[in-house]
Amino acid sequence: MARRCEVCGKGPTTGNQVSHSHILNKRRWLPNLQSVRVNVNGTVKRMRVCTRCLKAGKVVRAV
Template sequence: MSRRCAITGKGPAVGNNVSHANNKTKRRFLPNLRTIRVALEDGTTMKIKVAASTLRTMKKQSK
């Protein structure tokens, strides 16, 4: 299963690990995904993966 936010589409970003000797090796920055239940219009629920930052934005918009 892909590590991608179902709402915003945020996925892994690529960067470098940098040692004290300034050696660089590739690494991935993974999004902070949370599994939540979403109620659909027909009354059923569905589990989706959403980034924590997206949940914060959704909570902020609902106020």
């Protein structure tokens, strides 16, 4: 399963881990995804949504 938000499409980003002696190692930053139940067109569906989309109200949680 892809580590990608189903609303905005946010996925992992890459960069370097920099040590004190400035040795560079590749690393990844993963998005904060939550598996939530969401109302989509009147039906309840389980989606993986990033917390930024949840906080912005881009999805409506099912109760």
